[in-house]
Amino acid sequence: MSIVKIGVIGIGNMGSSHVLMLDEGKIKGAQLTAVCSSNDSRIDWVKNHTKGEVRVFKDVESFLNEAGIDAVFVATPHYSHPELAIKAFEKGKHVMIEKPAGVYTKNVLEMNAAAKESGKVFSIMYNQRANPLYQKVRELIQSGQLGEIKRTNWIVTDSYRPQSYYDSSKWRATWKGEGGGVLLNQALHQLDLWQWTTGYMPKRIRAITSLGKYHDIEVEDDVTAFVEYENGATGVFIASTGEAPGTNRFEIVGDRGKIVIENEELLFYKLSESEREFNTSYTGGFGQPSCEKIEIPVKCDNGNHAIIVQNWIDAILKGSPILSPGEDGVKALEISNGIYLSSWLNETVDLPVDADLYYEKLQEKIQSSTFEKKHVTNTILDVSGTH
Template structure:
């Protein structure tokens, strides 16, 4: 376990973790503000690193108490931090995380963990070789009380065994001007993908966190479908869990009035989540198959004619709503991370869990590129070959290995 600068006898309530932020862009600046505003009680900002002099100067002006560095190596060698968070381009997450973990510095990586599974596996192997160093990932939606309750309901068997799940998450509308803000954005070599890599990683994580990891994936994707970009802006994926269960995942960046709807059908109930804010949970008094087997021709005729009297008392309904404020989920993950470093909590989102979302995104890409169903444990060399074809076609960025 990483140790902090305070004496061990200091009361837990008074101890804080010294954090270094690597990457002073939009996300890193948000985390610095959360800490400055007291939203993360057990964390203090002591260092910031960024390779962009202008961004570093702006961060120094806003947070004069934090030391500044032009590289992550300098920050890690400074002795000023107990922990770091990496808010940098996706491809760089593993390199910086590995350096931090090997330096004995607790590490929180932004989502996604990386762009491809080969990178993530290297990072996870280092983390597993250093179990004394806390390693987390910023899956802030796991800190959403609504999804925590839904996971508890599913794990507790309250809706029986899952039969099917469907997630439509199209609330990512991005105009063409968004993609033209930076040359690296929406490129294979610079960002590593489109909506699956940039906007939807939280849902890819939550879907598997709640419903389990599938075995196979078949996907259709549009690359530059409604935007002048190289990467995917439209995706529909069908997953197979290998035991009769299925799921679908639909996402895009061109729906001006998007939808966020998760539906989970079980053998003894159903959950529908709207807007990640409100869930309607229906529980059946008996398994649906038993209700069906107990029906008679007469009761079936009544149901078909709209008379549901025979089902009175069979279905109960609960509505759950999330009222948490914006930023509370992110700051909550930071606080959980700090408490873990202090030995007072367990990680809400262990960093090694980042493999799941990256692997599913890679499988969706590979299926869409090849036109065939692929296993979730796909051939990584084939994926990298397909990715590198696209990076080489861009002619700007180095290929991946």
């Protein structure tokens, strides 16, 4: 195989941008071959905005059986990601899914099992893993330069959304349509980077999620979570779509210093020796290890969608290592499910969460919902790389 023939399913905000990326030849070794959508207006959009010969399907089964594709890009609403990926794997297709991997871990784990059984290349659109800024943070931590982690703290409130954003479609910001709010949509990249850069998954979580605090929605738009790690370290994660101006500040403290990422700048406060060693050997009463402030020049790139797609294609054609394996999608989802469950139960929960209990509680949210959107515009937004 020299060219991977790709079919895109779902032509909404993100799907349309991926269609253009592929049609414009920005991905080497890939060819946009087909799309699948039940929305006539989006089908018309594809016909009017693509230069190549693109087959159009309204039915998923026909799309998978007749499109002549090697790989599928899933860009549909959240709940359908695992179901569609599993169907694609069963048809022998490679798969790329938009984030999140799904809404609840129960069927995402089933998707991961199907991916493994198929032997096909599976990736998820965690485009921030290709950001040189976070790659450098991961390198500093994974190389041991920061030492053992003692604390993490991420405030990510710079994803402000006005009410019109939530009114852009019927499914947005509902338990039935989206399965969550800021955690699943805006902050999921940070939840992934939180564990990917540090290599630490929380052991337990205590959280508060505020439903419709700043918007007329039924899901959360403001979150504060406290986590504990296996080694005794702690962390705090704060996310909101209702603060302006917002903050995006990530701190990681280790026994050999501190990393701070803010305003797309990376600072490393490097200690001359381990704080733990200094603590036991120093006899002067007051004092602390000497510290060097290092400004690490890194070009931040908040896009990188094309890099993740190119990496996926290279893995298919050349066997290149996957930067963002689809199987990793369950990790950030595990954290978000833990945050939700802790808030709903008003108690600390251990990870991994009880998948059946989480599913049960989510269904209760859906079935008991009386929320109705007052103004739905059905607008395709210019997301410019965001969700």
